[in-house]
Amino acid sequence: MITRRTALTAVAAASASPILTSAPSFAAAPPLAGTQAPSFFRYKVGDYEITAVGDGFLQRPLEGFVRNVDVADVKKTLVAQGLPDTHIRVPYTTLVINTGSKLILMDTGNGEFAAAPTTGRWMANFRAAGFTPEMVDTVIFSHFHGDHINGFRKKDGTAMFPRAEVMVPEAEWAFWMDEARMNAAPEAMKGAFKGVHFAFDPVAKDVTRYAWGKEIAPGITTVRADGHTPGHTAFVIASGKETMMFVADVTNTPILFARHPEWQVIFDMDPAQAILTRKRILDMASADRIRCAFYHGPFPSAGQVSRDAGGYRLDLIPLQDAI
C-alpha cells in the first residue's frame, strides 16, 4: 500500500541523487562579506508608521567620556551588560514619521560630514528604507549639535531636503544665532557655531521657531528638555490611542546614562540641568510606560524604560520581520 509518507519518500528519493551528482563544485567558501543589512526598522504608533534610520556609530575611548566618574565604573557598567570594556560605541538614529499625510524627519544625522567610516551611512539607509530626500515634508530638530544637523545641508551648501519646511527650538536658535556669544566663545567651540550658521543661514527667514509645550505638527508636541544644550527638546508623538517619546539626547548612550542618570557625558553643556531633565523625562517614561526613542542607543534605539537599581533599564523593541 502506498501511504502518504512512502509516496513523499519515493518522490524525494527519485529526485535527490541526480541533483547531488550534477551539482557544480566550488573550491572554497565565498569571501567574507564584511557588511551588514541596511540599518532601518519600522514600528507603529497608532496610525503613524515610524522608521528608525541609522547613521552608524562612532567608537570612542572610555577615558574622558564621563566627566564625574572613574573609568573603572564605566567599565563595570559595560561588562554588566555583556559589552566590551575597551571602548564605547555611540550610534546615531534618526526617526522618519509617516503620518499618512506628511513625512516628517526628526534630526538628520551626520550627512556628508561624518567623522569616521563607521558613520555617514544615513542616506544609504534612508534610501534602502524606500525614502528619497524629496519626499520629506518637514524636518524637526531637537537641538543644534553637529551630529543632528549636519545632514541637513550638503558640503556644497545646497539643501538635502529640497521641499522640507524646517522647525527648530526657539531657545536653541537664540543661543547659537547670537553673534556676540559666538564671538566670545572659546576657539574650540567656534566650529559648532559655524556649523549652525552653515546649516541654517540659507533658510533663516523661513524656519519655524517653536516653543516648549506646543503641538507643532499633528500629534507631535514639544517637551522642555534643556541641559544637554540650552534649547534641547524632546517630543511626545501621539496617534490614536498610542503615544511614544523621541527623547533625542536626554541621554547620550542609554547604556551608560539611563543606567546612571547622574553621570555626566562630556557633551552636556549644563550638566546639572541635564541631570534634572534626564531624571524627569525617564521617570515619566517609566511611570507612564511610554516607549522612548533615543538618538544614541543601540539600534533600533527605542524601547521601554523601567526603573532599575538606582537608574533606568532600556528594553529595546525586539527586531522582527513584521511591523
Next chain:
Amino acid sequence: MITRRTALTAVAAASASPILTSAPSFAAAPPLAGTQAPSFFRYKVGDYEITAVGDGFLQRPLEGFVRNVDVADVKKTLVAQGLPDTHIRVPYTTLVINTGSKLILMDTGNGEFAAAPTTGRWMANFRAAGFTPEMVDTVIFSHFHGDHINGFRKKDGTAMFPRAEVMVPEAEWAFWMDEARMNAAPEAMKGAFKGVHFAFDPVAKDVTRYAWGKEIAPGITTVRADGHTPGHTAFVIASGKETMMFVADVTNTPILFARHPEWQVIFDMDPAQAILTRKRILDMASADRIRCAFYHGPFPSAGQVSRDAGGYRLDLIPLQDAI
C-alpha cells in the same frame, strides 16, 4: 573681510532659494511601507564570519505555552521586559558560518513549509545576505523538529542545498528513524516522524551521524544537550582565541526560558532532562562569559548570558552598521 563662515554662508544662500521654489510638490506622504529591512546580521568569532539569518516569527497565544506555570506569571515576565502580555512571538534564527574555506549552515528554518505569513522568509534573507543555496558546503542539524529541518528540502522533494554534506546527531537519527517507534507514536506525533523521513530519506545513506563531544568540522564541537529532543545538540564554535556556542533549542525563547530555566515549554520532549541541560549550558555560558546564539531569541538572537535573580538574562549583541 570675507571669513570662512561668511563665504560658506554666501554659497549656501545663493543656492538655497531657487531649490526651495523650484521643488516638485507632492499631495501627500508616500504610502506606509509596512516592510522591514532584510533580517541578517554578522559578527566575527576569531577568523570566522558568522551571519545570523532570520526566518521571521510565529505569534502564539500565551495559554498552554508554558506547561508548569500560570499564564499570570508568564505575563509578569513579559511586562518586566517591556513586552506586550497578550501573546508571545517566537522567532527563528539560523547561523551561517564562513570559516574562510567552508560555508556551514546550522539548521535550515521553515523553508517552504511556513505556518504563517510572518515566517517562511529565510531564503529571501539568506539571499539578501549575499548567499546562494549552491554555496553551502555543509548543513549541520541540532535536532529534527520541523522548524529546524523543513528548509532542507523543497515541497517537490528536491534538495534545497544541492552540494551540501549533511551532519545529524546520531541519537536524533536513532529516535526519529525508528520505524517501530513511529508506528507506535500517537497520531498527533506522526506528522513529525513523516517530516523527518521527507527531509532525510533521500540522503539517508550519505548523512554523517555525529556523536557528542566531537569536533565535527574545523572548530565546531558538539555538546550534549538532550531533553528538548533525545538527540538535541549544542555546539562550541571556536576560531583563534574566540569561542561562542550555538545552543539551538536549549531554550525556546530566552525571554521566558533563560529568565526561568525551570519553566517547561510545551515542545520539550523530556521536560526534566531539558531543565537539567538548560541550567548546565546557561551556567557554563554565564560563568565562562561565552557568547551564545539561540534559535528562538529576539533578532539577532545572540549575546551574553548572565546569572540574574534565579535565572539568566540575555544581553543581545548591539546591532550596528559594522562588524
